[in-house]
Amino acid sequence: MSKLTCKKCILDSDIPGITINEESGLCQFCENYTPMSSEEKKKYLGIIEDLLKERSGKGEYDVIFALSGGKDSSYGLYKLKKEYPFLNILAVQFDNAFISDTAVANAKKMCEIVGCDYFKLTMEEKLLCDTFRKAAESTNAYSKFARYRASDICNTCISIIKQKLVEQAIIHKAPFIVFAFTSGQAPNPIIDLQVNFIKWSRDIFEKQLQNIGVDDKDESFLLKNEIIKSINKDTTPIMLHPMCLWDYNEDKIVETLIDLGWMPPKINDSNSTNCLLNAFACQNHINKYDIHPYAFDIAGLVRSGDMTREEGLEKLHKELSEPLIEMAAKKLEMDLE
Numbered sequence: 001m002s003k004l005t006c007k008k009c010i011l012d013s014d015i016p017g018i019t020i021n022e023e024s025g026l027c028q029f030c031e032n033y034t035p036m037s038s039e040e041k042k043k044y045l046g047i048i049e050d051l052l053k054e055r056s057g058k059g060e061y062d063v064i065f066a067l068s069g070g071k072d073s074s075y076g077l078y079k080l081k082k083e084y085p086f087l088n089i090l091a092v093q094f095d096n097a098f099i100s101d102t103a104v105a106n107a108k109k110m111c112e113i114v115g116c117d118y119f120k121l122t123m124e125e126k127l128l129c130d131t132f133r134k135a136a137e138s139t140n141a142y143s144k145f146a147r148y149r150a151s152d153i154c155n156t157c158i159s160i161i162k163q164k165l166v167e168q169a170i171i172h173k174a175p176f177i178v179f180a181f182t183s184g185q186a187p188n189p190i191i192d193l194q195v196n197f198i199k200w201s202r203d204i205f206e207k208q209l210q211n212i213g214v215d216d217k218d219e220s221f222l223l224k225n226e227i228i229k230s231i232n233k234d235t236t237p238i239m240l241h242p243m244c245l246w247d248y249n250e251d252k253i254v255e256t257l258i259d260l261g262w263m264p265p266k267i268n269d270s271n272s273t274n275c276l277l278n279a280f281a282c283q284n285h286i287n288k289y290d291i292h293p294y295a296f297d298i299a300g301l302v303r304s305g306d307m308t309r310e311e312g313l314e315k316l317h318k319e320l321s322e323p324l325i326e327m328a329a330k331k332l333e334m335d336l337e
Contacts, residue, residue: 059173069103070274076180103274280328
């Protein structure tokens with residue numbers, strides 16, 4: 001049977017688990033998709049604004065913000081501070097040992113522009129490289145659903161970031177954690193992190209690390225149990241994803257950032273403007289699962305109307321950078337297939 005591509009998004013029948021209805025020409029996700037209306041978005045944004053006003057000013061910081069230095073997080077920080085200038089923000093940039101110099105400079109620049117504190121979260125480089133190598137060599141660390149959303153390397157990296165941002169929020173008594181996830185990455189704009197959920201998420205990630213052969217006894221990657229014990233059950237942080245509610249246009253975002261002094265990346269990667277490991281992670285994932293790890297995110301952006309289908313297909317099929325793949329493989333001490 002020849003390959004069928006969804007006529008609305010960019011998913012095709014060659015991707016494991018994807019079926020295209022021959023009559024409608026739609027994948028199962030597009031067939032069941034109901035876009036969030038402008039009224040619903042306004043309602044969510046109203047709830048977020050009320051929460052921010054109600055809970056801000058009570059901790060050392062109001063928001064712990066995940067800042068990669070890439071375009072989405074840089075714009076997300078700028079937009080957040082512009083919409084809610086009263087927020088006291090700590091922007092945390094995770095140095096995963098593959099962060100580009102431009103991304104670090106951009107992160108610091110954006111913090112200066114918006115007037116927030118900057119914190120670079122660093123870990124032992126060898127430990128990170130060993131962990132990412134084990135993630136690359138694994139095939140069963142994450143659920144099938146998680147494998148659709150990101151590569152095994154990226155799933156490991158983002159899980160570390162989430163654990164450590166929750167940790168920072170508890171330490172600084174910050175009521176909010178904000179990520180710049182798009183509509184393709186985070187359909188739920190508000191997640192209330194109850195204590196049991198925080199413990200469950202930590203336990204899940206600990207098992208996933210063990211699945212790839214990492215025993216994090218020092219809790220370098222995991223939310224430290226001692227910090228979990230210190231949580232006030234009445235003031236657990238709320239995770240917000242306002243980016244999925246704002247208008248999203250990649251070109252306009254980059255244009256706005258450049259006007260502010262943000263530097264376009266010098267890395268040739270269509271899916272990342274900050275990470276030198278991303279191309280290798282994508283290639284590794286495609287080799288293992290025959291799925292491009294950005295397919296579902298791009299499909300989500302196309303489905304929601306934030307990206308045209310043509311742009312999505314071009315982005316999905318853009319050739320991965322061989323120099324970046326070779327550089328990452330060398331640093332991870334892995335042979336290329």
